[in-house]
Amino acid sequence: MTKNGIEAAIAKLRSEPGKRIELRDDKEAGLLIRAGERGASWSLAVRLQDGQRTRIKLGTWPGMGIAEARAAARVARTQIDQGSNPNERKRVARRTAAIASLNRKTLSEVIEDYDKAVLSQHRRGAQTKRALDGKRGLLRTLLNRQPESIMKAEISDLVKKHAKTAPIAANRNLAYASAFFTGASTKAFWPKIRRRKCASRPRKMSASGFTQSVSSKRYGPPPAHWAIRSPSFFGC
Structure with a gap:
Protein backbone atom coordinates (compact mmCIF):
# COMPACT_ATOMS: atom_id res chain seq x y z
CA MET A 1 0.00 0.00 0.00
CA THR A 2 1.38 3.38 -1.04
CA LYS A 3 0.16 6.95 -1.02
CA ASN A 4 0.03 7.07 -4.81
CA GLY A 5 -1.93 3.83 -4.88
CA ILE A 6 -4.53 5.15 -2.45
CA GLU A 7 -4.88 8.44 -4.32
CA ALA A 8 -5.28 6.61 -7.64
CA ALA A 9 -7.96 4.33 -6.22
CA ILE A 10 -9.89 7.26 -4.73
CA ALA A 11 -9.60 9.23 -7.98
CA LYS A 12 -11.05 6.28 -9.90
CA LEU A 13 -13.82 5.99 -7.33
CA ARG A 14 -15.00 9.52 -8.08
CA SER A 15 -15.96 8.45 -11.58
CA GLU A 16 -18.20 5.70 -10.19
CA PRO A 17 -20.78 7.32 -7.87
CA GLY A 18 -22.21 5.07 -5.18
CA LYS A 19 -19.33 2.63 -5.20
CA ARG A 20 -17.08 1.86 -2.22
CA ILE A 21 -13.61 0.36 -2.15
CA GLU A 22 -11.52 -1.30 0.52
CA LEU A 23 -7.74 -1.56 0.39
CA ARG A 24 -5.73 -3.74 2.79
CA ASP A 25 -2.24 -2.92 3.96
CA ASP A 26 0.43 -5.47 3.06
CA LYS A 27 2.65 -4.61 6.03
CA GLU A 28 0.30 -4.26 9.02
CA ALA A 29 -2.10 -7.18 9.40
CA GLY A 30 -5.74 -6.16 9.62
CA LEU A 31 -5.12 -2.53 8.63
CA LEU A 32 -7.37 -1.31 5.85
CA ILE A 33 -8.72 1.85 4.31
CA ARG A 34 -12.30 2.16 3.13
CA ALA A 35 -13.34 4.92 0.74
CA GLY A 36 -16.67 6.12 -0.55
CA GLU A 37 -18.44 9.27 -1.70
CA ARG A 38 -18.18 10.86 1.75
CA GLY A 39 -14.47 10.25 2.25
CA ALA A 40 -11.99 7.61 3.36
CA SER A 41 -11.12 6.23 6.77
CA TRP A 42 -8.65 3.84 8.35
CA SER A 43 -9.70 0.91 10.50
CA LEU A 44 -8.20 -2.20 12.04
CA ALA A 45 -9.97 -5.54 11.63
CA VAL A 46 -9.13 -7.66 14.67
CA ARG A 47 -10.41 -10.38 16.98
CA LEU A 48 -10.87 -9.44 20.63
CA GLN A 49 -9.79 -11.71 23.46
CA ASP A 50 -13.36 -12.97 23.83
CA GLY A 51 -13.24 -14.15 20.23
CA GLN A 52 -15.48 -11.43 18.85
CA ARG A 53 -14.45 -9.88 15.53
CA THR A 54 -14.61 -6.11 15.32
CA ARG A 55 -13.27 -3.11 13.44
CA ILE A 56 -11.58 -0.26 15.24
CA LYS A 57 -11.70 3.12 13.58
CA LEU A 58 -8.29 4.77 13.62
CA GLY A 59 -8.66 8.00 11.67
CA THR A 60 -9.50 9.57 8.32
CA TRP A 61 -7.54 9.96 5.11
CA PRO A 62 -5.66 12.15 4.21
CA GLY A 63 -5.40 13.63 7.71
CA MET A 64 -3.88 10.35 8.85
CA GLY A 65 -1.21 9.05 6.51
CA ILE A 66 -0.03 5.49 6.02
CA ALA A 67 2.75 5.67 8.62
CA GLU A 68 0.42 7.19 11.23
CA ALA A 69 -2.25 4.58 10.49
CA ARG A 70 0.23 1.75 10.96
CA ALA A 71 1.42 3.23 14.25
CA ALA A 72 -2.18 3.65 15.45
CA ALA A 73 -2.92 0.04 14.48
CA ARG A 74 0.01 -1.20 16.59
CA VAL A 75 -1.19 0.83 19.58
CA ALA A 76 -4.71 -0.56 19.23
CA ARG A 77 -3.40 -4.12 18.93
CA THR A 78 -1.32 -3.64 22.09
CA GLN A 79 -4.43 -2.49 23.98
CA ILE A 80 -6.28 -5.58 22.81
CA ASP A 81 -3.44 -7.85 23.89
CA GLN A 82 -3.73 -6.26 27.34
CA GLY A 83 -7.42 -7.19 27.49
CA SER A 84 -8.82 -3.81 26.54
CA ASN A 85 -11.38 -2.93 23.86
CA PRO A 86 -10.42 0.32 22.09
CA ASN A 87 -13.97 0.81 20.80
CA GLU A 88 -15.35 0.55 24.33
CA ARG A 89 -12.72 2.97 25.62
CA LYS A 90 -13.84 5.49 22.99
CA ARG A 91 -17.50 5.02 23.94
CA VAL A 92 -16.68 5.62 27.60
CA ALA A 93 -14.69 8.72 26.68
CA ARG A 94 -17.59 10.07 24.61
CA ARG A 95 -20.03 9.33 27.43
CA THR A 96 -17.79 11.08 29.95
CA ALA A 97 -17.52 14.12 27.67
CA ALA A 98 -21.30 14.15 27.18
CA ILE A 99 -21.90 14.08 30.95
CA ALA A 100 -19.39 16.89 31.44
CA SER A 101 -21.24 18.91 28.80
CA LEU A 102 -24.59 18.21 30.47
CA ASN A 103 -23.22 19.32 33.81
CA ARG A 104 -22.44 22.71 32.29
Whole structure:
Protein backbone atom coordinates (compact mmCIF):
# COMPACT_ATOMS: atom_id res chain seq x y z
CA MET A 1 0.00 0.00 0.00
CA THR A 2 1.38 3.38 -1.04
CA LYS A 3 0.16 6.95 -1.02
CA ASN A 4 0.03 7.07 -4.81
CA GLY A 5 -1.93 3.83 -4.88
CA ILE A 6 -4.53 5.15 -2.45
CA GLU A 7 -4.88 8.44 -4.32
CA ALA A 8 -5.28 6.61 -7.64
CA ALA A 9 -7.96 4.33 -6.22
CA ILE A 10 -9.89 7.26 -4.73
CA ALA A 11 -9.60 9.23 -7.98
CA LYS A 12 -11.05 6.28 -9.90
CA LEU A 13 -13.82 5.99 -7.33
CA ARG A 14 -15.00 9.52 -8.08
CA SER A 15 -15.96 8.45 -11.58
CA GLU A 16 -18.20 5.70 -10.19
CA PRO A 17 -20.78 7.32 -7.87
CA GLY A 18 -22.21 5.07 -5.18
CA LYS A 19 -19.33 2.63 -5.20
CA ARG A 20 -17.08 1.86 -2.22
CA ILE A 21 -13.61 0.36 -2.15
CA GLU A 22 -11.52 -1.30 0.52
CA LEU A 23 -7.74 -1.56 0.39
CA ARG A 24 -5.73 -3.74 2.79
CA ASP A 25 -2.24 -2.92 3.96
CA ASP A 26 0.43 -5.47 3.06
CA LYS A 27 2.65 -4.61 6.03
CA GLU A 28 0.30 -4.26 9.02
CA ALA A 29 -2.10 -7.18 9.40
CA GLY A 30 -5.74 -6.16 9.62
CA LEU A 31 -5.12 -2.53 8.63
CA LEU A 32 -7.37 -1.31 5.85
CA ILE A 33 -8.72 1.85 4.31
CA ARG A 34 -12.30 2.16 3.13
CA ALA A 35 -13.34 4.92 0.74
CA GLY A 36 -16.67 6.12 -0.55
CA GLU A 37 -18.44 9.27 -1.70
CA ARG A 38 -18.18 10.86 1.75
CA GLY A 39 -14.47 10.25 2.25
CA ALA A 40 -11.99 7.61 3.36
CA SER A 41 -11.12 6.23 6.77
CA TRP A 42 -8.65 3.84 8.35
CA SER A 43 -9.70 0.91 10.50
CA LEU A 44 -8.20 -2.20 12.04
CA ALA A 45 -9.97 -5.54 11.63
CA VAL A 46 -9.13 -7.66 14.67
CA ARG A 47 -10.41 -10.38 16.98
CA LEU A 48 -10.87 -9.44 20.63
CA GLN A 49 -9.79 -11.71 23.46
CA ASP A 50 -13.36 -12.97 23.83
CA GLY A 51 -13.24 -14.15 20.23
CA GLN A 52 -15.48 -11.43 18.85
CA ARG A 53 -14.45 -9.88 15.53
CA THR A 54 -14.61 -6.11 15.32
CA ARG A 55 -13.27 -3.11 13.44
CA ILE A 56 -11.58 -0.26 15.24
CA LYS A 57 -11.70 3.12 13.58
CA LEU A 58 -8.29 4.77 13.62
CA GLY A 59 -8.66 8.00 11.67
CA THR A 60 -9.50 9.57 8.32
CA TRP A 61 -7.54 9.96 5.11
CA PRO A 62 -5.66 12.15 4.21
CA GLY A 63 -5.40 13.63 7.71
CA MET A 64 -3.88 10.35 8.85
CA GLY A 65 -1.21 9.05 6.51
CA ILE A 66 -0.03 5.49 6.02
CA ALA A 67 2.75 5.67 8.62
CA GLU A 68 0.42 7.19 11.23
CA ALA A 69 -2.25 4.58 10.49
CA ARG A 70 0.23 1.75 10.96
CA ALA A 71 1.42 3.23 14.25
CA ALA A 72 -2.18 3.65 15.45
CA ALA A 73 -2.92 0.04 14.48
CA ARG A 74 0.01 -1.20 16.59
CA VAL A 75 -1.19 0.83 19.58
CA ALA A 76 -4.71 -0.56 19.23
CA ARG A 77 -3.40 -4.12 18.93
CA THR A 78 -1.32 -3.64 22.09
CA GLN A 79 -4.43 -2.49 23.98
CA ILE A 80 -6.28 -5.58 22.81
CA ASP A 81 -3.44 -7.85 23.89
CA GLN A 82 -3.73 -6.26 27.34
CA GLY A 83 -7.42 -7.19 27.49
CA SER A 84 -8.82 -3.81 26.54
CA ASN A 85 -11.38 -2.93 23.86
CA PRO A 86 -10.42 0.32 22.09
CA ASN A 87 -13.97 0.81 20.80
CA GLU A 88 -15.35 0.55 24.33
CA ARG A 89 -12.72 2.97 25.62
CA LYS A 90 -13.84 5.49 22.99
CA ARG A 91 -17.50 5.02 23.94
CA VAL A 92 -16.68 5.62 27.60
CA ALA A 93 -14.69 8.72 26.68
CA ARG A 94 -17.59 10.07 24.61
CA ARG A 95 -20.03 9.33 27.43
CA THR A 96 -17.79 11.08 29.95
CA ALA A 97 -17.52 14.12 27.67
CA ALA A 98 -21.30 14.15 27.18
CA ILE A 99 -21.90 14.08 30.95
CA ALA A 100 -19.39 16.89 31.44
CA SER A 101 -21.24 18.91 28.80
CA LEU A 102 -24.59 18.21 30.47
CA ASN A 103 -23.22 19.32 33.81
CA ARG A 104 -22.44 22.71 32.29
CA LYS A 105 -26.05 23.11 31.14
CA THR A 106 -28.84 24.61 33.17
CA LEU A 107 -32.00 22.67 33.93
CA SER A 108 -33.83 24.89 31.47
CA GLU A 109 -31.47 23.85 28.65
CA VAL A 110 -31.85 20.17 29.55
CA ILE A 111 -35.64 20.48 29.44
CA GLU A 112 -35.46 22.22 26.05
CA ASP A 113 -33.26 19.45 24.65
CA TYR A 114 -35.61 16.82 26.01
CA ASP A 115 -38.61 18.64 24.59
CA LYS A 116 -37.13 18.72 21.08
CA ALA A 117 -36.03 15.10 21.11
CA VAL A 118 -38.86 13.44 23.07
CA LEU A 119 -41.82 15.56 24.18
CA SER A 120 -42.45 17.08 20.75
CA GLN A 121 -43.27 13.60 19.46
CA HIS A 122 -45.99 12.96 22.05
CA ARG A 123 -49.60 14.14 22.01
CA ARG A 124 -49.34 15.56 25.53
CA GLY A 125 -45.77 16.77 25.16
CA ALA A 126 -46.67 20.46 25.39
CA GLN A 127 -48.73 19.83 28.54
CA THR A 128 -45.85 17.93 30.11
CA LYS A 129 -43.41 20.74 29.35
CA ARG A 130 -45.75 23.34 30.90
CA ALA A 131 -45.96 21.20 34.04
CA LEU A 132 -42.17 21.33 34.27
CA ASP A 133 -41.15 24.88 33.32
CA GLY A 134 -44.38 26.76 32.64
CA LYS A 135 -45.79 29.68 34.61
CA ARG A 136 -47.07 27.27 37.28
CA GLY A 137 -44.56 24.51 36.51
CA LEU A 138 -43.08 22.50 39.35
CA LEU A 139 -39.46 23.20 38.37
CA ARG A 140 -39.71 26.81 37.20
CA THR A 141 -37.77 28.22 40.18
CA LEU A 142 -34.88 25.84 39.45
CA LEU A 143 -34.48 26.53 35.73
CA ASN A 144 -31.25 28.53 36.04
CA ARG A 145 -29.59 25.90 38.21
CA GLN A 146 -27.21 23.21 37.02
CA PRO A 147 -28.87 19.78 37.27
CA GLU A 148 -26.19 18.30 39.53
CA SER A 149 -26.80 20.99 42.16
CA ILE A 150 -30.51 20.21 42.62
CA MET A 151 -31.30 18.26 45.78
CA LYS A 152 -34.15 15.93 46.65
CA ALA A 153 -35.28 18.14 49.53
CA GLU A 154 -35.79 21.09 47.17
CA ILE A 155 -38.12 19.09 44.94
CA SER A 156 -40.00 17.81 47.97
CA ASP A 157 -40.49 21.36 49.30
CA LEU A 158 -41.79 22.54 45.93
CA VAL A 159 -44.34 19.71 45.82
CA LYS A 160 -45.55 20.48 49.36
CA LYS A 161 -45.84 24.19 48.63
CA HIS A 162 -47.83 23.54 45.46
CA ALA A 163 -50.05 20.99 47.20
CA LYS A 164 -51.23 23.52 49.79
CA THR A 165 -53.32 25.26 47.13
CA ALA A 166 -53.67 22.59 44.44
CA PRO A 167 -53.01 19.07 45.73
CA ILE A 168 -54.28 17.28 42.63
CA ALA A 169 -52.22 19.49 40.31
CA ALA A 170 -49.18 18.97 42.53
CA ASN A 171 -49.63 15.21 42.26
CA ARG A 172 -49.93 15.43 38.49
CA ASN A 173 -46.90 17.71 38.10
CA LEU A 174 -44.82 15.40 40.28
CA ALA A 175 -45.74 12.55 37.93
CA TYR A 176 -44.60 14.64 34.95
CA ALA A 177 -41.35 15.52 36.73
CA SER A 178 -40.80 11.87 37.58
CA ALA A 179 -41.21 10.88 33.93
CA PHE A 180 -38.87 13.67 32.87
CA PHE A 181 -36.04 12.77 35.24
CA THR A 182 -36.33 9.07 34.49
CA GLY A 183 -36.65 9.51 30.73
CA ALA A 184 -33.95 12.16 30.42
CA SER A 185 -31.54 9.99 32.38
CA THR A 186 -32.29 6.94 30.22
CA LYS A 187 -31.78 8.90 27.00
CA ALA A 188 -28.56 10.54 28.21
CA PHE A 189 -30.05 14.06 28.49
CA TRP A 190 -29.55 13.84 32.23
CA PRO A 191 -26.28 12.63 33.81
CA LYS A 192 -26.86 9.70 36.16
CA ILE A 193 -25.09 11.41 39.04
CA ARG A 194 -27.95 11.01 41.52
CA ARG A 195 -28.56 7.40 40.57
CA ARG A 196 -25.00 6.47 41.47
CA LYS A 197 -25.43 8.03 44.89
CA CYS A 198 -28.78 6.36 45.60
CA ALA A 199 -28.59 2.84 46.92
CA SER A 200 -32.25 2.49 47.83
CA ARG A 201 -35.11 1.83 45.45
CA PRO A 202 -37.70 4.54 44.66
CA ARG A 203 -40.14 4.92 47.51
CA LYS A 204 -43.91 4.76 47.16
CA MET A 205 -46.05 7.13 49.16
CA SER A 206 -49.65 6.19 49.86
CA ALA A 207 -52.52 8.54 49.24
CA SER A 208 -52.97 9.09 52.98
CA GLY A 209 -49.26 9.69 53.42
CA PHE A 210 -49.34 12.29 50.67
CA THR A 211 -52.29 14.01 52.29
CA GLN A 212 -50.51 14.19 55.65
CA SER A 213 -47.19 15.28 54.19
CA VAL A 214 -48.65 18.30 52.42
CA SER A 215 -51.11 19.19 55.22
CA SER A 216 -54.01 19.35 52.80
CA LYS A 217 -56.73 17.68 54.87
CA ARG A 218 -59.15 20.51 54.33
CA TYR A 219 -59.29 19.63 50.65
CA GLY A 220 -60.24 16.07 51.46
CA PRO A 221 -58.13 13.01 50.76
CA PRO A 222 -57.20 12.29 47.13
CA PRO A 223 -58.82 9.30 45.43
CA ALA A 224 -57.66 5.93 46.75
CA HIS A 225 -56.16 4.92 43.41
CA TRP A 226 -53.79 7.92 43.44
CA ALA A 227 -50.35 7.09 44.77
CA ILE A 228 -47.12 9.03 44.47
CA ARG A 229 -44.19 7.04 43.18
CA SER A 230 -41.06 9.16 43.39
CA PRO A 231 -38.38 8.64 40.72
CA SER A 232 -34.92 7.46 41.68
CA PHE A 233 -33.79 11.07 41.60
CA PHE A 234 -36.04 11.86 44.56
CA GLY A 235 -35.91 8.53 46.31
CA CYS A 236 -32.43 8.71 47.84
